[in-house]
Amino acid sequence: MALLQILISGLATGAIYALVAVGFMLLWQTSQTINFAQGEFVMLPAFFVLGAMKFGGMPFWLAIVVGLLLSLIVLGVLFKVLLVDPMLRHGVLPLVISTIALALFFKEGVKTWYAAEAQPFPALWSNDNLEIGGAVISVQNLVIIVVAVTAVLALQWFLARTRTGRCMQATAQNPALARILGVRVERMILYTFLINAALVALASFLISPIYLAKFSNGETLGMAAFIAAIVGGFNQVRGAIAGGLLLGVVDNLAASYISTQYRGAIPLFLLIAVILFRPQGLLGRAEERSV
Amino acid sequence: MKSWNRAALAAALCLAAAGVQAQQTVNIPDVIELSGAGAVSGTNWKDGVTLAVDEINAKGGILGRKIVTTHTDTQSNPGVSRALVQKALDNDPYVLLGPVFSGSVKVNMLLAQQAEVPQFTGAEAADITQMGNPYIFRTSFGQQVSMPKIANYVRDGIKARSVAVVWVNNDFGKGGRDSFIKEMGSRGIKVVADVSTESGQVDFAADVVKVKNAGADCIFVYTNEEESARFLREAKKQGIKVPLLGETTLLGQKVIDLAGDAANGARGHVGLSVDVPVPAIQEFKAKFSKRFGYVPDHNGIKGYTAVYAIKYVTTKIGKFDRKLFAKTMHGLTITPAMEPGILIETSWDDKGDIDRISFLAEVVDGKQKVTATLPKLGK
Numbered sequence: 001m002a003l004l005q006i007l008i009s010g011l012a013t014g015a016i017y018a019l020v021a022v023g024f025m026l027l028w029q030t031s032q033t034i035n036f037a038q039g040e041f042v043m044l045p046a047f048f049v050l051g052a053m054k055f056g057g058m059p060f061w062l063a064i065v066v067g068l069l070l071s072l073i074v075l076g077v078l079f080k081v082l083l084v085d086p087m088l089r090h091g092v093l094p095l096v097i098s099t100i101a102l103a104l105f106f107k108e109g110v111k112t113w114y115a116a117e118a119q120p121f122p123a124l125w126s127n128d129n130l131e132i133g134g135a136v137i138s139v140q141n142l143v144i145i146v147v148a149v150t151a152v153l154a155l156q157w158f159l160a161r162t163r164t165g166r167c168m169q170a171t172a173q174n175p176a177l178a179r180i181l182g183v184r185v186e187r188m189i190l191y192t193f194l195i196n197a198a199l200v201a202l203a204s205f206l207i208s209p210i211y212l213a214k215f216s217n218g219e220t221l222g223m224a225a226f227i228a229a230i231v232g233g234f235n236q237v238r239g240a241i242a243g244g245l246l247l248g249v250v251d252n253l254a255a256s257y258i259s260t261q262y263r264g265a266i267p268l269f270l271l272i273a274v275i276l277f278r279p280q281g282l283l284g285r286a287e288e289r290s291v
Numbered sequence: 292m293k294s295w296n297r298a299a300l301a302a303a304l305c306l307a308a309a310g311v312q313a314q315q316t317v318n319i320p321d322v323i324e325l326s327g328a329g330a331v332s333g334t335n336w337k338d339g340v341t342l343a344v345d346e347i348n349a350k351g352g353i354l355g356r357k358i359v360t361t362h363t364d365t366q367s368n369p370g371v372s373r374a375l376v377q378k379a380l381d382n383d384p385y386v387l388l389g390p391v392f393s394g395s396v397k398v399n400m401l402l403a404q405q406a407e408v409p410q411f412t413g414a415e416a417a418d419i420t421q422m423g424n425p426y427i428f429r430t431s432f433g434q435q436v437s438m439p440k441i442a443n444y445v446r447d448g449i450k451a452r453s454v455a456v457v458w459v460n461n462d463f464g465k466g467g468r469d470s471f472i473k474e475m476g477s478r479g480i481k482v483v484a485d486v487s488t489e490s491g492q493v494d495f496a497a498d499v500v501k502v503k504n505a506g507a508d509c510i511f512v513y514t515n516e517e518e519s520a521r522f523l524r525e526a527k528k529q530g531i532k533v534p535l536l537g538e539t540t541l542l543g544q545k546v547i548d549l550a551g552d553a554a555n556g557a558r559g560h561v562g563l564s565v566d567v568p569v570p571a572i573q574e575f576k577a578k579f580s581k582r583f584g585y586v587p588d589h590n591g592i593k594g595y596t597a598v599y600a601i602k603y604v605t606t607k608i609g610k611f612d613r614k615l616f617a618k619t620m621h622g623l624t625i626t627p628a629m630e631p632g633i634l635i636e637t638s639w640d641d642k643g644d645i646d647r648i649s650f651l652a653e654v655v656d657g658k659q660k661v662t663a664t665l666p667k668l669g670k
Contacts, residue, residue, distance in 0.1 A: 002504045005529065009496035116326040117334060118517040120549050127552070129530045136530035210524060211493040212517060212549055216327070220493055255497030256504075261460065261487045263497065 004135040006252045012141035014248020015148035019203040020225035021232065021240035022152055023196035028234060029172040030192040033084050034096050037103035038200065039222020045071045045204035046121050046213040047110050060122050068201050076197035080190060103218065110215040121208035144206050151202055152241055155195065159237070168192060227267050231274045233284020242283050246270075317356045317611060319344075319601065320363070320379040321594075322399070323389040327367025328490040331516040331545045332391040332590045336413055337362050338583045339594030340388055343632060347598065353605050358598070360388070367490075369395045373402065380406045385611055386601050387411070391590060393419060394462035400427050409617045411597040413590055416466035420642040426617050428600075428643040430593035431539070432562040434470040436644065440665060441511070441538050441560040442474035444651060449534055451508035455484035457498060457522060459514040464490075467513040467538065483507045492518055495525040502531075509534040512541050512557075516588070520549030527553035534558060542652050542659050543588035551657075558653040558662075563589035566659040567650050571627055571634045592634065599632025600625060638667070 020042055027033040035041070049067035052058045058066060083102060087095040123140065130137045159165035170178040171188040179185045203221075211217055224247060232243020247267055254266040280286040321340050324333030344358045352358055363379070365372035372395035379387060380402060386409045390396055393416030403410040404424045412419070412427060417434040420427060445451050454475060458468035468485070475482055484505035486498050499522070502510050512522055512535055519541050526535060537559040540546065544565065547554040561567070565576040565587055575595060579587045601616075603625050608615050624638040638646040651663040 002500060005503075006497065006500050009500060009529075013494055013496060111326055116330040117545075118331070118520070118549055120551060127527060129528070131530075138528040138530075140528055210521070210528070212521060214493075214517070216491065217493060251494075252497040252500070256501050260498055260501065264489070 002135075002256070004133065005137065006256050007249060008135075008137050008141050008145075010249035010252035011245055012138075012144040012248070013251065014228075014245035015145050016203050016207045016221070016244070017224045017228045017247050018152060018241045018244025019148050019199045019206075020221060021228040021244045022155065022237055023199040024225050024229045025234055025237065025240040026172075026192050027196055028229075030168065031080075031084060031088065031189050032092055032095075033088070034092065034099070035196075036096060036099040036222065036226075037106060037218075038225055039218030039220070040103045040106040041071075041075050041197070041200040041218070042204045042207070042221045042225075043110065043213070043215065043218040044075065044106055045201040046208040046217075047114050047119075047215075048074075049205070050119055050121065050213060051114065064124075064205060067205070068198070071197045071201035071204075072194055074197075075200060076194040077190070079197075080193040084193075103222070107215050107218065114215070116215065118212040118214040121213045123209035124205060140210065147202070147206060151199065152237070155199075156237055164188075164191065224267065227271050229281075231267075231270055231281060233281025235284050236281070239281050239283035243281065246282070315356055316359045317353055318382060318384045319358050319360050319386050319388060319598070320382065320384050321360050321388040322363050322365060322372055322375045322379055324367045324391055324395070325362065325364035327365075328515055328517065329365070329367035329390070329392045331588070332413065333365075333367075333389075335545070335588050335590035336389065336391055336594035338579065339587060339591035339596075340598055342579055342582060343595045343598035346632070347602055353602050354609070354611070356611075365390050365392070365395055367392055367395075369398045372396075373399045375399075376402050380408060384408055385605075385613065386616065388594070388597055389413065391593075392461070392463065393466060396427075397462060400424055403427075407613055407617075409613060409620065411600070413593045413597075414463070416462045417470055418466065420644045424643070425621070428620055428639055429645045430597045430600075431589065431645060432649065433644050434467045436646070436668065437538050437560060437562055437649075438467065438470035438474050440649060441536065442471065442478055442480075444560055445475070445480060445509060445511070445536065446478045448651065449509050449536070451480060451534075453481045453483045453505075453507045455486065455502040455505045455507035455510045456482055457486045457488060457502060457510060457512045457514065459490050459492075459518055460487045461490050461515075463515070464488075464513055471511060471513065488514060488518060488522075490515065490518070493521060495522045496529075498522070499525045499529045499531065503529060507533060509536055511536045513538060514540070516540055516543060516545050517549065519543075519546045520554070523550040523553040523557060539563065539589055542654055544586045544659065545588050547654055547657055547659065548586075554654045555656065556654060559651070560665075561589070561650045561652045561659070561661070562647075563592045564650060564652065564659055564661070565589075565592065566652070567661050567664075569635055571631065575634060596633055596637065599630055599634075600637070603630040603633065636667070 024038050045067050048070040049063045052063035052066040087098045125143050128139045167183045168188045171185050175185050228243035228247045229240050233239025255263040344360050348357045363375045376399035391413035393414040396412045396414040404426045409426050458464040484502045535557045539562045621641045625633045626636045635647050646667050649665045650661045652659050652661045
């Protein structure tokens with residue numbers, strides 16, 4: 001029974017990591033953007049919602065819609081237009097440093113303009129528990145797993161089965177050739193940023209009722225998503241999903257059966273092992289680059 | 292030459308004015324956690340201090356001098372707190388307020404001691420007052436006082452024979468965990484799970500699974516406010532049925548607000564609370580809530596009473612003498628009749644430890660409900 005509960009809890013946490021890791025991976029694939037503000041991207045939508053409720057007096061459902069729209073605009077369009085586009089022409093490193101600065105800006109901004117303290121965030125569903133085979137399973141956890149998996153499967157379907165999705169894949173694989181073939185590369189890249197914004201907003205709405213909304217939440221989530229993407233494979237959606245789920249389960253198993261004190265080290269050991277023995281990630285594709 | 296004379300005269304007047312200004316004020320800086328893991332505690336403390344300072348200043352200050360208090364943010368980081376305390380000491384303070392985090396106090400109280408500046412802290416780690424520092428004074432129970440009280444409750448109130456302990460891995464949590472486990476041992480209660488968590492931790496799923504599977508009669512949760520709330524939420528999510536016990540923090544209003552209905556049923560010992568049936572504290576709660584728009588927790592009371600203790604002692608000794616202040620504090624008892632701002636009769640011993648009445652409480656329908664009042668240890 002204990003193992004079942006640990007696995008469900010781990011998969012729920014891992015599903016959130018997977019959502020964030022998929023967005024991380026998509027940005028890298030289409031625009032070589034390593035977004036070190038990805039964790040803060042998960043933190044911010046919750047505050048858009050809380051802000052809409054507090055300052056706009058909106059009901060929760062409307063605030064969620066507003067939060068999603070603001071996420072698409074700020075974390076999708078504005079992020080691309082104001083930061084990525086101007087910085088990317090100077091190379092990957094300046095862009096990486098810019099995203100680190102952006103992470104600090106978001107953190108300090110929320111701390112200054114909203115609150116330094118954690119804030120309760122309403123749950124989208126009931127807090128009830130189900131008893132399955134003697135194990136108590138939280139409805140919250142089940143909803144997180146179902147919603148996250150559905151979102152990622154829908155994304156996979158979109159990328160593989162629709163014309164726009166295939167154009168996005170073409171852009172990721174070879175933008176120059178895609179452009180010659182008539183793909184509107186800039187638009188495809190923008191779509192990727194919007195998808196990432198939607199994924200992080202979804203992750204934010206799912207996890208904030210449990211973690212509480214706090215300006216510093218992105219530190220843990222960003223690091224976990226980064227590790228998940230590398231462990232799973234930085235160039236495959238399925239790799240990011242596997243990495244996220246694996247990380248969540250391993251974290252819970254380690255804390256339950258090894259040590260809660262060293263739980264933070266286990267994902268890092270996993271990361272080191274993958275880099276040493278399978279640098280392309282567990283489900284990633286080996287890539288070679290000419291110098 | 293004329294312009295030189297004018298400049299010299301202006302400078303002299305400025306210096307004189309500054310001197311007069313300094314004469315009319317007393318510097319009591321507050322070094323406190325306003326962000327990071329201690330933000331909840333620190334914000335409550337800061338607002339409690341602000342309320343007291345404004346009240347005292349509105350009535351003419353201390354011995355005719357207005358209190359000037361600056362609040363600086365330690366970011367819940369001991370290193371930052373040390374630098375800020377040094378900076379505060381450079382400005383020749385009369386008394387120092389804060390911080391709340393035990394780890395920060397341990398690294399900065401030596402500076403205040405060397406400068407012979409009395410320091411009022413909200414920290415609770417047992418060893419803070421065991422280091423022979425005559426300038427440190429608590430505003431709440433140390434763990435060596437509170438843990439025997441909660442241990443008695445585990446034995447006599449819950450009648451538990453086994454307990455699981457969840458603690459935060461910082462000086463506050465480690466000190467509390469060590470004291471609690473010692474008290475459990477002396478009462479023949481078995482500790483079946485000993486789970487350390489991290490300050491700022493957000494995911495408690497595995498920790499809850501671990502304590503749940505330990506099969507303890509009750510679970511003692513000794514973490515900071517936000518982590519306590521997250522633990523309570525996760526415990527409800529995983530359907531924990533055994534009593535969740537805490538010491539003051541777990542039953543604090545902020546934890547209740549953050550945890551929502553998951554806080555219901557939490558119980559334990561409360562050293563200070565705004566929900567206790569003491570009229571002066573109810574009045575404080577109303578004033579605080581009206582001014583700051585939220586219900587304070589015990590840290591708000593700590594900050595408030597610290598400033599009033601300073602006022603009382605300084606008025607008693609009749610001058611701003613730091614050494615005499617510290618000497619007077621040892622063995623002192625202040626009653627609400629002597630100084631209404633102290634709220635509850637409070638005593639300090641020769642180490643700076645505090646003694647006052649305390650309470651057993653339970654969270655019912657999102658409110659802390661006091662179930663019993665425990666007498667002062669000295670009575």
